[in-house]
Amino acid sequence: MASTPAIRTQLTQLLGLKTPLIQPPMAFASGGVLAAEVSLAGGFGFIGSGFDTPEKLRRDIETARTVLKVEPGSPLPIGVGFIGWILDKSEATSKELLALLVEYRVKAIWLSFGVNLSPWIQFVRELNQQSGGPPILIFVQVCSLQEALTAINEWKVDVVNVQGIEAGGHGASYGLPLLTLLPLVLANTPPNGPLIIGGGGLADGSQVAALLTLGASGAVLGTRFLLSQESLCSEAQRKVLIEADSSQSVRTVAFDQAGGWPFPKGIDGRAIRNATVDDYEKGIDISVLRKNFEEASAKGDTDRAVVWAGTGVGLMKQVLPAKEIVRELHEECLSRLRNASNLEIKE
Ligand SMILES: Cc1cc2nc3c(=O)[nH]c(=O)nc-3n(C[C@H](O)[C@H](O)[C@H](O)COP(=O)(O)O)c2cc1C
Structure with a gap:
């Protein structure tokens, strides 16, 4: 992407990205290699920790560090995602898992699907204070306006991901379509509030451009990255x-x-x-x-085993290296943004 212009949003400025593309945490599907490759390509990738033990997560983070060629002790431009109800199962293990983020200077945490995520957000903030280094940025995934208002006004997180009902993997049965929920959340976010990003059912760069023109700071694509060479999906x-x-x-x-x-x-x-x-x-x-x-x-019999997928799956016909997916999405997004700017009619 060296010769292609970057796209600048508040999210790319916050994380130092070339493109506002986020590969979300996907339990059993996004490991250290995928997250690192997305970040190397100019976007930002999350490891999905899911049910991982601290030892397994440590291995995954170290893999990412090797792919990114980051020296021990230097900041690691990836994130790790945790599922709230799994964190709630064992406070001691979860605190061990979260301490790894400070140890490896991971840039961001992503939390979702908790009965109450607030204690974990508080714990990460305490870790941030103790570390004295740059804070771990807190992303929270929400599925309704009510959840968004809590993340924005009470928890005051750094980034809110608005998940539409089109999204692959877990989500809310009471969710709304992304094109309804995202504008609702944006309209209720104060100017100095968290950055708002969105995802669910996205497959190509034209949809990323649509989200940016709605006012989102970035776009989240999960299923598209399942079809990368680096995801942990089986053949x-x-x-x-x-x-x-x-x-x-x-x-x-x-x-x-x-x-x-x-x-x-x-x-x-x-x-x-x-x-x-x-x-x-x-x-x-x-x-x-x-x-x-x-x-x-x-x-591994897919006639009965689960294959998570968002509604955008029908538009996805190719397995590519993650870097290529980022490049394709970015270039298509740029081209659509340029086309949109030509729609202005000068009488
Ligand atoms: C295989 C798979 C696993 C997922 N695992 C997680 C997870 O561990 N934590 C989480 O917050 N979201 C998870 N998600 C949801 C994503 O965060 C995101 O909302 C979704 O992938 C976006 O929709 P899309 O797949 O249609 O692009 C997962 C999604 C998929 C497809």
Whole structure:
């Protein structure tokens, strides 16, 4: 992207980026290599820590540091994402996980899906105070205006990601379409409030340009980066994603029921419809659903194992290196922004 002009927003200035593209944390899918490659390409990548132990997260962060060629002790231009209800399970382990962010000078944390994220935000702020270094920036993902108002006015976080109901992976069953929720949140954000970014169902640079013209500081693309060479998706999962059309991306609690994952009330997930969803909708016995799902997941059989995907999946037809995805999105966004500026009619 060396010869291409950069795009400047408040987000790119805050994080020192060339392009306002964020690859979000994706549990079991975004490790250290993907996050680092996105950041190297001029965007910003998050490791999805999910159910990771401190040892596993340490390995992932060290991998990112190696790819980024950052010396130990120097700031690391990636983030790590945590899921609130998983952090709540063990305070001691979670504090160990979060302390790694200070140890490795990770630039940002992303929190979502908690019953109450406030204690964890407070803990990160305490870590920031003790470290004396540049603060770890706090991103929070929200699925409603109410959640956004809490993050903006009470928690006063640095960046709020507005997740539309189109988003792949977990999200709110009560969510709203991105083009409705994002303007609602922007209209309720004070001028000195957090930066607002958005995502859910995005697949190409024209949609990124649309978000920027709405007033967002950046765009978040998850499913698109599942189809990078560096994601942790299996070949079978990539094949499903490449072949899927958007109507196969459905919101469901089937996989949470089958996997026994206790996400908070109102949270479900968006994935490609398969036999697990069909069986759940038919009301099959839960023990049978779980057994079939466990066996399929162990074998990587996508007829029943989960393949998370947002509604943009039907527009995605190619696996590319993450760097190429960032370059393509950036160039298309630039071109659309230029076209839009030509729409002005001078009489
Ligand atoms: C495979 C997968 C795993 C995800 N895991 C997480 C996660 O661990 N934490 C989180 O906050 N969001 C997670 N998400 C949601 C993303 O943060 C983001 O909202 C979503 O990917 C955006 O929608 P899109 O996939 O349609 O681009 C995940 C999404 C996917 C596709």
